[in-house]
Amino acid sequence: MPAAFPPHASSLRRDRMDKPLVDHEWGAGKGDMLMTDIEGDIGASGKTAVQKNRSLIGRVIFFGVELSPDNFAVAMVYFVQGVLGLARLAVNFYIKDDLHLDPAETAVIFGFSALPWLIKPLYGFISDSLPLFGYRRRSYLVLSGLLGAISWSLMATLVDGKYSAAFSILLGSLSVAFSDVVVDSMVVERARGESQSVSGSLQSLCWGSSAFGGIVSSYFSGSLVDAYGVRFVFGVTALLPLITSGVAILVKEQRVGQNFPLGGPGFLESSKQNIIQLWGAVRQPNVFLPTLFIFLWQATPHSDSAMFYFTTNKLGFTPEFLGRVKLVTSIASLLGVGLYNGFLKTVPLRKIFLGTTIIGTALGMTQVFLVTGLNRKFGISDKWFAIGDSLILTVLSQASFLPVLVPAARLCPEGMEATLFATLMSISNGGSVLGGLIGAGLTQALGVTKDRFDNLVTLIILCNLSSLLPLPLLGLLPQDSPGTAEKETGEIEMKFS
Numbered sequence: 001m002p003a004a005f006p007p008h009a010s011s012l013r014r015d016r017m018d019k020p021l022v023d024h025e026w027g028a029g030k031g032d033m034l035m036t037d038i039e040g041d042i043g044a045s046g047k048t049a050v051q052k053n054r055s056l057i058g059r060v061i062f063f064g065v066e067l068s069p070d071n072f073a074v075a076m077v078y079f080v081q082g083v084l085g086l087a088r089l090a091v092n093f094y095i096k097d098d099l100h101l102d103p104a105e106t107a108v109i110f111g112f113s114a115l116p117w118l119i120k121p122l123y124g125f126i127s128d129s130l131p132l133f134g135y136r137r138r139s140y141l142v143l144s145g146l147l148g149a150i151s152w153s154l155m156a157t158l159v160d161g162k163y164s165a166a167f168s169i170l171l172g173s174l175s176v177a178f179s180d181v182v183v184d185s186m187v188v189e190r191a192r193g194e195s196q197s198v199s200g201s202l203q204s205l206c207w208g209s210s211a212f213g214g215i216v217s218s219y220f221s222g223s224l225v226d227a228y229g230v231r232f233v234f235g236v237t238a239l240l241p242l243i244t245s246g247v248a249i250l251v252k253e254q255r256v257g258q259n260f261p262l263g264g265p266g267f268l269e270s271s272k273q274n275i276i277q278l279w280g281a282v283r284q285p286n287v288f289l290p291t292l293f294i295f296l297w298q299a300t301p302h303s304d305s306a307m308f309y310f311t312t313n314k315l316g317f318t319p320e321f322l323g324r325v326k327l328v329t330s331i332a333s334l335l336g337v338g339l340y341n342g343f344l345k346t347v348p349l350r351k352i353f354l355g356t357t358i359i360g361t362a363l364g365m366t367q368v369f370l371v372t373g374l375n376r377k378f379g380i381s382d383k384w385f386a387i388g389d390s391l392i393l394t395v396l397s398q399a400s401f402l403p404v405l406v407p408a409a410r411l412c413p414e415g416m417e418a419t420l421f422a423t424l425m426s427i428s429n430g431g432s433v434l435g436g437l438i439g440a441g442l443t444q445a446l447g448v449t450k451d452r453f454d455n456l457v458t459l460i461i462l463c464n465l466s467s468l469l470p471l472p473l474l475g476l477l478p479q480d481s482p483g484t485a486e487k488e489t490g491e492i493e494m495k496f497s
Helices: 049-054 069-098 103-113 120-129 138-157 163-189 197-226 230-237 241-250 265-282 283-296 306-313 317-346 349-364 367-372 382-410 419-444 455-467 471-476
Strands: 034-038 056-062
Touching: 034 265, 049 419, 069 103, 069 138, 069 163, 069 197, 069 230, 069 241, 069 306, 069 317, 103 163, 103 306, 103 419, 120 138, 120 419, 138 163, 138 317, 163 197, 163 419, 197 230, 197 317, 197 382, 230 471, 265 283, 265 306, 265 419, 283 419, 283 471, 306 367, 306 419, 306 455, 317 382, 349 382, 349 471, 367 455, 419 455
Parallel strands: none
Antiparallel strands: 034 056
16 A cells, blocks of 8 residues: 555565564453453452462453563564664665665665565474574574674674665565564464454554554654764664564473484475475465465555655655654554554454555545645645655554454464465565566656656556555455354364355
8 A cells, every 4th residue: 555655664564564463352441452450369358468469460461462471572573673663764865865876776775675575484494394402483583683783783884885785684684584484473373273353462462562663763763864874873773683682582482302404304304394284275265365365465556665755855854854754654553553453353354455445545645635735735734744644544554454464374274383474474575576566667667766756646646546456356355254263173264255
């Protein structure tokens, strides 16, 4: 879905790109995003005060999920993914102003940096089949954090050209993508076989944590660039991935007795079995058809890059102001999570996609107002209009993205959670990359450059209307029954019309 400014890198999942899903009954406190539940048995009058105190058990419930050490570690990894947005504007301005690259070269660099998100199944195979130091999750979270710290340290010190910049950004992307696969596998282990509603709470915790991380870093992402420069921001960002390494010790995981050497018979046999199991799972209609729809839905073009150049080169938006816009969109992301968690998690997927796509297409057309200056005729300044436009579109985009993850998390068979979920998200990310390339092609075909925006209105209209193209294929999505989990012989059955 188009947005007034480029989306954060984790949304390549959406997987940001991805990374660009799940819910629990909240009881009496339903509707509250954060609550503390103190449970205790009221003893008889003859019991001592010590016995009464022992009967009090405190549990922190966040987004409907008990915040155990395991879940806290998951939330913190997602928080780091969000807070890494501190360097996002710095990267954009470094490429545009310091390296003096044109939009085409910029698109190539960001496309290159997206490659780690397209081979996520490989990380799933490695994590599932090749325990490191006896652990399948902990060790890789530690290594991912260290790799991220190295990549941003290079950006802060040694990088001085487009090739070295592309390499360092690629390393940072690899760090986030690998940790994303590991933490996603932990999420789907808990979501397997649960209802759409139960799946919704854990996904809300994950993406809510990411959105909160974005809020923490968003405003300073622009003001720090203005005050201290991009190198300083890169240096500060290098410290953040170490949080991922630190919380890895909280992951509750049994030590695996045998490590398979890479390329050894144990690893090869395990990989072969995983590939067979993966193919058997992917080719099932209840997995393949929704995945095909999600790919096509993500593959529609967008005009994000052109809008970034327009707002900075034509309207003169500064890094500090864009940081404020990022703050608004980060808050809007959290609101989108709340909207899904509070009102949409029990709504059938088809209705969610239909409603959010139609409304989003209509609201996306408001970017035409900003480009033509029509907003000023109504007495609304460019800056205020950009903030409001970004807020509304981000809420809708986040609310429509979370349902993508729910069926993917629920369909993963036991024993290969990381691999299958990573495969499904890589396909989604591939659609997003394809959409970006189509958008870049349209941008070039219409003659929109870093200083020519005559046909930008046409580009915006075409990109928004293209969002409607996947709607006739809504029948590919499961006709799920909200709040129920159908399980037979350990598998989830979903009905298709």
